[in-house]
Amino acid sequence: MGRYDLRPLRVHQTASQLLQTGRIKTPPPWYDVVAAIPPTQASVRTLPIEQHDRKTSGSKAKATKKPSKMFQPQKILYKEDALRRQFFGDHPWELARPRVVLENDGKDGKACDWSRISQPGRRLDGESVVQRQLWLMENVLEISPTEAYDQARHEFYALRYQEDVERRVAKEEALSTGAYFGKTHLEVGMELEDKTWEVWKEWALRESAAQQQKRASAYTGLERESEDANVVNPIDPIVGPELEELAEGEGPPVAS
Amino acid sequence: MILRQLALRQGRRVFIPSASRPWIRFLNTEIERTNITVDNANEANLDYIGSQTDIPIAPIEETGESLVSSSYTMWLNQKKQTAHLGSTLDPHYKPHTLINRPPSPKDVTLELLMASQAHLGHATSLWKPQNQRYIFGIHQGIHIISLDITAAHLRRAAKIVEAVCERGGLVLFVGTREGQDRCVVNAAKLAGGCHLFERWIPGSITNGQQILGRCKMKVVDDLGNEIEGYEEQLIDRATLKPDLVVCMNPLENYVLLHECGLNAIPTIGIIDTDADPTWVTYPIPANDDSLRCVNLIAGVLGRAGEEGQKKRQAAALKAGFTGPSPNRKAGDAS
Numbered sequence: 001m002g003r004y005d006l007r008p009l010r011v012h013q014t015a016s017q018l019l020q021t022g023r024i025k026t027p028p029p030w031y032d033v034v035a036a037i038p039p040t041q042a043s044v045r046t047l048p049i050e051q052h053d054r055k056t057s058g059s060k061a062k063a064t065k066k067p068s069k070m071f072q073p074q075k076i077l078y079k080e081d082a083l084r085r086q087f088f089g090d091h092p093w094e095l096a097r098p099r100v101v102l103e104n105d106g107k108d109g110k111a112c113d114w115s116r117i118s119q120p121g122r123r124l125d126g127e128s129v130v131q132r133q134l135w136l137m138e139n140v141l142e143i144s145p146t147e148a149y150d151q152a153r154h155e156f157y158a159l160r161y162q163e164d165v166e167r168r169v170a171k172e173e174a175l176s177t178g179a180y181f182g183k184t185h186l187e188v189g190m191e192l193e194d195k196t197w198e199v200w201k202e203w204a205l206r207e208s209a210a211q212q213q214k215r216a217s218a219y220t221g222l223e224r225e226s227e228d229a230n231v232v233n234p235i236d237p238i239v240g241p242e243l244e245e246l247a248e249g250e251g252p253p254v255a256s
Numbered sequence: 257m258i259l260r261q262l263a264l265r266q267g268r269r270v271f272i273p274s275a276s277r278p279w280i281r282f283l284n285t286e287i288e289r290t291n292i293t294v295d296n297a298n299e300a301n302l303d304y305i306g307s308q309t310d311i312p313i314a315p316i317e318e319t320g321e322s323l324v325s326s327s328y329t330m331w332l333n334q335k336k337q338t339a340h341l342g343s344t345l346d347p348h349y350k351p352h353t354l355i356n357r358p359p360s361p362k363d364v365t366l367e368l369l370m371a372s373q374a375h376l377g378h379a380t381s382l383w384k385p386q387n388q389r390y391i392f393g394i395h396q397g398i399h400i401i402s403l404d405i406t407a408a409h410l411r412r413a414a415k416i417v418e419a420v421c422e423r424g425g426l427v428l429f430v431g432t433r434e435g436q437d438r439c440v441v442n443a444a445k446l447a448g449g450c451h452l453f454e455r456w457i458p459g460s461i462t463n464g465q466q467i468l469g470r471c472k473m474k475v476v477d478d479l480g481n482e483i484e485g486y487e488e489q490l491i492d493r494a495t496l497k498p499d500l501v502v503c504m505n506p507l508e509n510y511v512l513l514h515e516c517g518l519n520a521i522p523t524i525g526i527i528d529t530d531a532d533p534t535w536v537t538y539p540i541p542a543n544d545d546s547l548r549c550v551n552l553i554a555g556v557l558g559r560a561g562e563e564g565q566k567k568r569q570a571a572a573l574k575a576g577f578t579g580p581s582p583n584r585k586a587g588d589a590s
Contacts, residue, residue: 007517008537014520029425029499030416030522034537037415042533043386049402051393076393076400104349106367121346178297 009039045071052077083130086149094126115139117155124163129156354548355438358446358555360563361414366403373546374553375401377529387529390541399529401541409540410553413524414560416538417500421447421564422571424478425499428452429554430512433505435547439554440504447561448480450498461515464495471495478572497521502557504550507531526553 007014012034018024051074054064064070088095100123112119114135117128129152136148175181183191318326349371359368369375377383377391377399392402417427427449431440437453444451460467473493475486501516503509506525513535516523525536526544533539543549 004534005514005517006534007520008513008523008535011517011520011522011537018520028520029423030420033416033419033423034522037412037419039537040409040412040539042539044389045385046389048388049392071388073388073391073393073399076395102349103371104347106365106369106371108371176297178301 048073080130087126087129354551354555355442360559369403372549372552374542374549375403376543377401382530406542413538417557418560418564420500421561422567427500428498429502431504436504439551443554443558446558448565456512458511468495478577506535
């Protein structure tokens, strides 16, 4: 906190001074160790690792020589980044699929052979398409990126279709051997909507009756029959001017 | 205990040779064919499950030791028959090995560090510019820590821990975040040091007499056995301070690290891209938010401490140390 406190880096010097002045009699157990293996240099800027060429001429050249820009870490760029952007731009729902980012020993990628799109022990993913496309671009002669992309994604589609068939057959097998399934999420959603609609209807009936009464009480004295004829049947509150009047009052209650 | 008894009972039933239920049927995974339709599927399922639990008990002919030995022979036979069945798992990540069998400093590779997510820093806007030399680059809006620098610093820290333990120093392993208790306790056990996984009480070093004054102190010999007879001398002795502090989350333990700085105690800490490297003597630039990375680093440093302890004990035995003499009293010159 505050300005630089370099005391942790100077423990050995501090201990030496304490020994010299006689504050401590024997050196601490770590004294020789820290003398032999000193701390590394800290808080010193070094030139960053070059990820891509910095501009040496042109409008941005001056910026690369300014100290504030010279020591900034650079962005790591991969060839696959553009391919990923293209694939996930075309297939946004593939991003919704869960992804496992856990690695086993760090050499997982080396076990993959992208001459085929499906890899044992690895989920079929948008990443498979990207790697397959890259492999085709590097290993097949005179293939354009678009052709490679088309081939990779068609292989991907075939496998996804197979997965869909398996899912459908699995459900049929389960049903035939006695499994029963609960409500689908669409059915649950519809039931919740119906419940909310009933609650709203009750509120709307009460509100429209209240509004009607308010309007009726605004007229002091005789109440003419013709006034009531303008009022819309409260049982059907959607039709007619009731809707605007409902907006003035408090909002409809929400079904919990 | 209950499970074991059940298994034994089951075993006895299983391995008694009886004509009504030959043991080969237990390997048979086919269900008995019955006329199952969608309507009676549920009943058919329940009937099948019910049929499997009612295993008939054959009358026991053998008793005592001969029963045990024949059961054991049958069990060995069964194992031989079924050993080749089942699937073999490829080598994969087992989280408990980082705690139970941690790697040693020479087993640390860049691939291992990457798989443990040690290279993932924080968002680029949250960095400490002092950490610039540890950063490899920027990817997807976060700083990526350079793993060869991490490996080099980790090996350096491991050498420090090993050498301090070899000289009989007291190492304190600190990890106060949730989930860091297991690795910290294990590392302290290996290195023969102390652990802390709850909040550091401010003043435990600077005001140790007050806060830790009631803690018991003991004198141990080179092999770690307590020596009696020093109680009077220990009364006036100041409270112990650690000789080295290893901190897994320096960002939450500034007070501890500041106290160590005031008392000239060297510290080791995992420094993320948003942590200040000058807070510790020996920074290890790595990801302090990943539990896998913290477990790995704590395990490696614990192993290094274990090596140091072994060297120290070996040196003591070589020098002719055989333990304190039985009639030794405190204050005897020996």
